[in-house]
Amino acid sequence: MPDEIVSVGSASSLAVIDIAIIVAYIVGMQLVGIFYSRYVHSAGDFFLAGKALPFWAVGVSIVASDIGAIDLITGSGAAYRHGVAQANFDWIGSVPAVLLAAFIFLPYYWRAGVYTIPEFLGRRYNAGVQWLQAVIWLAFMAVNVSLMLWMASVVLNTVLGWSPPVAIAVTAVLVGLYTVTGGLAAVVMTDVLQVVVMFVGAGALVVLSVWDAGGWSRMSQTILDQPGTTPDYFTLMVPHGAQTPYPWTGIVFGLGIVMSTAYFVGNQAILQRALGARSEWDAKAGMIVAGFLKLLIPMLMFVPGIAARALYPDLAKPDSAVPTLVRDLMPAGLRGLMFAAFFAALMSSVDSYLNSWTTVFISDLYSKFYRRVAGQPLGDYHALGLSRWLTALLLVGAALFAPVIGRFETIYVALQTILSFFQGPTLAILLLGILWRRATGWGGLFGLVCGVFLTMMLSWLGGDVFPSERPFLFVSFWSFWCTLAVTVVVSLLTKPEPPEKLRGLVYGEVLRDPTAQALLAERMRTGDG
Amino acid sequence: MADALETSGEPQLNEVDWADRLEDLRLAIAAPLRALHAPLDQWLDSLPMWVAQVCAIGLFVVAGLWVLTLSRDFVYLGSPTKSRWRDLRLWSIALLLPYIAVYWWLGR
Numbered sequence: 130m131p132d133e134i135v136s137v138g139s140a141s142s143l144a145v146i147d148i149a150i151i152v153a154y155i156v157g158m159q160l161v162g163i164f165y166s167r168y169v170h171s172a173g174d175f176f177l178a179g180k181a182l183p184f185w186a187v188g189v190s191i192v193a194s195d196i197g198a199i200d201l202i203t204g205s206g207a208a209y210r211h212g213v214a215q216a217n218f219d220w221i222g223s224v225p226a227v228l229l230a231a232f233i234f235l236p237y238y239w240r241a242g243v244y245t246i247p248e249f250l251g252r253r254y255n256a257g258v259q260w261l262q263a264v265i266w267l268a269f270m271a272v273n274v275s276l277m278l279w280m281a282s283v284v285l286n287t288v289l290g291w292s293p294p295v296a297i298a299v300t301a302v303l304v305g306l307y308t309v310t311g312g313l314a315a316v317v318m319t320d321v322l323q324v325v326v327m328f329v330g331a332g333a334l335v336v337l338s339v340w341d342a343g344g345w346s347r348m349s350q351t352i353l354d355q356p357g358t359t360p361d362y363f364t365l366m367v368p369h370g371a372q373t374p375y376p377w378t379g380i381v382f383g384l385g386i387v388m389s390t391a392y393f394v395g396n397q398a399i400l401q402r403a404l405g406a407r408s409e410w411d412a413k414a415g416m417i418v419a420g421f422l423k424l425l426i427p428m429l430m431f432v433p434g435i436a437a438r439a440l441y442p443d444l445a446k447p448d449s450a451v452p453t454l455v456r457d458l459m460p461a462g463l464r465g466l467m468f469a470a471f472f473a474a475l476m477s478s479v480d481s482y483l484n485s486w487t488t489v490f491i492s493d494l495y496s497k498f499y500r501r502v503a504g505q506p507l508g509d510y511h512a513l514g515l516s517r518w519l520t521a522l523l524l525v526g527a528a529l530f531a532p533v534i535g536r537f538e539t540i541y542v543a544l545q546t547i548l549s550f551f552q553g554p555t556l557a558i559l560l561l562g563i564l565w566r567r568a569t570g571w572g573g574l575f576g577l578v579c580g581v582f583l584t585m586m587l588s589w590l591g592g593d594v595f596p597s598e599r600p601f602l603f604v605s606f607w608s609f610w611c612t613l614a615v616t617v618v619v620s621l622l623t624k625p626e627p628p629e630k631l632r633g634l635v636y637g638e639v640l641r642d643p644t645a646q647a648l649l650a651e652r653m654r655t656g657d658g
Numbered sequence: 659m660a661d662a663l664e665t666s667g668e669p670q671l672n673e674v675d676w677a678d679r680l681e682d683l684r685l686a687i688a689a690p691l692r693a694l695h696a697p698l699d700q701w702l703d704s705l706p707m708w709v710a711q712v713c714a715i716g717l718f719v720v721a722g723l724w725v726l727t728l729s730r731d732f733v734y735l736g737s738p739t740k741s742r743w744r745d746l747r748l749w750s751i752a753l754l755l756p757y758i759a760v761y762w763w764l765g766r
Binding site for chain 1 (some may be wrong): 665672684685687688691692695699702705707710711713714717718721724725727732733734735736737738744746749750754756757760761764765766
């Protein structure tokens with residue numbers, strides 16, 4: 130992937146104004162981040178921004194964490210290949226899901242005082258489910274930080290001519306300064322500025338590329354006249370049996386119902402912003418704001434890919450669509466802005482994962498270990514100091530590991546694949562755990578294991594069972610329903626959980642029962658997870 | 659040592675054997691699942707594309723109707739005022755309308 134970014138240009142192809150814009154962007158980020166570090170006085174401030182984030186910051190930050198530099202490149206590449214159907218991932222792949230997250234899951238997490246998804250699963254089912262989920266997420270996020278640092282080094286090497294070790298070190302210091310000192314508040318507020326930079330840079334590319342292709346009507350006619358273009362190129366719904374990874378059945382039932390919901394209610398980086406909101410209303414409204422912004426994302430990412438198809442119909446690598454447009458169409462000044470947009474996308478992902486990694490590590494692993502060894506809950510001062518040290522340590526480790534990830538990207542792909550095996554099954558046990566009192570620890574564990582096993586098996590069988598060559602949408606749909614069925618059957622066959630264990634963990638009680646609310650407040654006060 | 663060097667560039671007999679067995683196993687498991695899924699695929703293939711558009715738009719409409727059933731107290735909880743513009747049900751409907759328009763326009 131870095132090759133595509135490299136091909137945008139080199140230090141010699143950038144004007145002084147481009148470099149000035151990039152430097153101004155980096156300095157601006159630091160100032161904003163350091164400003165918000167003044168407000169961090171406790172672990173709650175560090176992890177959840179002292180529960181003071183306004184709804185607009187929550188919504189914008191969710192989108193910043195969601196859209197990474199890789200998406201800017203691969204999203205437009207996929208649109209170049211498959212057309213408008215790629216936009217489904219941001220449209221139907223976000224909107225019913227953000228409403229479910231806003232009105233079912235967030236109020237529940239908010240009132241139950243949950244910091245992380247593994248924490249809820251541990252309380253509701255058992256420690257095994259919690260540890261499994263926590264370890265998978267920790268590994269994924271750590272490798273993700275390494276990969277992002279490597280990509281940042283490639284961008285800086287290209288733009289400023291710095292060697293990869295120097296570029297990695299500088300990026301780690303830049304991101305680390307505000308993430309270590311400012312916690313979630315600094316991360317979210319810098320995300321807001323990063324999204325503005327991304328939207329302005331990518332928006333300029335949209336206008337220039339469509340203009341150069343002769344406007345929308347002429348551009349679409351040019352593409353439809355090209356040999357090999359199917360009439361489905363400009364439609365969101367592609368026939369079930371078509372040779373595409375995105376048939377309408379997979380899009381509506383696999384993506385619209387299962388995968389998108391699993392993403393918005395089960396992704397720690399997304400969830401953490403909403404839990405840092407200043408009120409339950411702001412958390413819900415933040416999710417809806419994210420839904421509004423997601424409407425614009427396909428315009429910014431996929432229109433350039435489609436325009437590139439009209440302008441360069443024979444690109445050997447579709448993922449080079451955006452870099453080619455930037456190189457050929459963007460004047461001095463805007464090119465620097467586009468580089469800043471790439472860098473913004475990288476930084477917003479790195480800071481989000483750093484903060485979420487520390488939260489999961491301390492909430493789900495260290496605090497349990499500490500309580501068992503020391504016989505008392507983890508103190509607030511201890512947790513804050515440890516969070517900062519851990520963030521810095523993770524950053525150093527990720528920086529040292531970055532060149533290895535750069536050489537062996539298969540490590541990242543493998544971890545991403547393993548994480549995807551858990552999405553449908555995790556959603557199923559989350560839903561049952563929240564909404565159904567009768568779900569038991571054994572039911573959840575069996576459901577999760579069977580669901581993950583089925584996902585792995587169906588992915589292996591692939592095109593021999595489903596009409597699509599890459600049937601991940603169908604696989605997630607069936608694994609969700611299989612997990613749901615297994616969890617229900619095993620739960621009914623095992624002994625019900627005692628009422629005292631379920632106190633404050635089932636939807637109706639959490640939202641309406643004042644006694645359960647008092648219990649939750651006490652649990653939060655004493656740190657008894 | 660010499661034998662090992664001579665054969666190192668080619669797959670060993672055992673490796674080929676295992677790969678073949680694994681592929682046989684894959685096809686054996688896939689066959690009954692394919693037989694189960696094939697009638698569903700045939701039926702879905704036969705549906706006109708307006709059904710796809712209706713299903714996609716239906717998802718948004720159902721979401722909107724569900725949001726409208728939420729109580730006033732629930733959507734305002736945590737809000738400093740109960741002014742009309744803070745009613746998240748209205749926000750949700752405003753969010754869904756452009757999505758419905760997009761799937762109406764580009765859905766088939």
